[in-house]
Amino acid sequence: MRRHFRQNTKYRNQNGSAIVELGASLFLWVIAIMVFLAGVAFTLCYVINGSLAAGARQAARDIAVEYGKGSTTVDTRAEQNTVAYDNIRINGIITSSSQFSDAVFTTVGTGTSARKYVTVKCTFTNGQSNSVGYNSSLGGYLNLPNVLSVSETYRCEGY
Numbered sequence: 177m178r179r180h181f182r183q184n185t186k187y188r189n190q191n192g193s194a195i196v197e198l199g200a201s202l203f204l205w206v207i208a209i210m211v212f213l214a215g216v217a218f219t220l221c222y223v224i225n226g227s228l229a230a231g232a233r234q235a236a237r238d239i240a241v242e243y244g245k246g247s248t249t250v251d252t253r254a255e256q257n258t259v260a261y262d263n264i265r266i267n268g269i270i271t272s273s274s275q276f277s278d279a280v281f282t283t284v285g286t287g288t289s290a291r292k293y294v295t296v297k298c299t300f301t302n303g304q305s306n307s308v309g310y311n312s313s314l315g316g317y318l319n320l321p322n323v324l325s326v327s328e329t330y331r332c333e334g335y
Contacts, residue, residue: 221324224300227269228326232276232298235260236330239279240294244333253278260296275299281332292332299325 238260242250249255261273277297284291302322 221321224269225324225326227266228298228300228324229328231264231266231270232296232326232328233330234264235276235298236279236294236296236328238263239296240330240332243281243292243294246334250279251281269300270298271304275304293329294332295327295329297325297327299323 235256239250239256242255242259247255247259250259256276256279257273261276264270264276275298277299280295282293282295284293300323
């Protein structure tokens with residue numbers, strides 16, 4: 177009498193396939209986490225850029241309005257700090273007046289058609305004190321900028 181022992185032929189031909197499937201699923205999880213973290217970092221850069229634009233736009237507007245009132249001292253950095261820069265704070269993004277550059281005044285046109293504009297630049301450096309920031313190693317891996325700058329221009333009132 178012959179005995180036929182079949183040792184689970186269903187599983188016998190699948191040597192190592194479970195390990196390969198496990199490895200593939202772990203690899204996919206790692207890729208998914210990396211894509212998620214990249215999305216978070218890019219979103220943070222986008223929010224910071226929008227906040228810098230809002231701060232620079234508000235500073236340019238405040239300086240332009242003050243200039244339109246006839247203030248000639250608004251050309252100095254101290255007056256610009258008093259009029260605009262010291263009043264603009266966005267939690268974790270714009271934390272000091274030193275993030276603003278000196279306002280630049282330009283005149284376009286001549287005579288009665290002349291228009292005067294003021295341009296303000298606001299800068300965010302990743303890792304600056306009291307600020308939000310993305311992980312520098314993640315930023316380096318994704319080649320994200322360590323410095324974000326935005327310039328805004330506003331027409332001076334009364335011109």
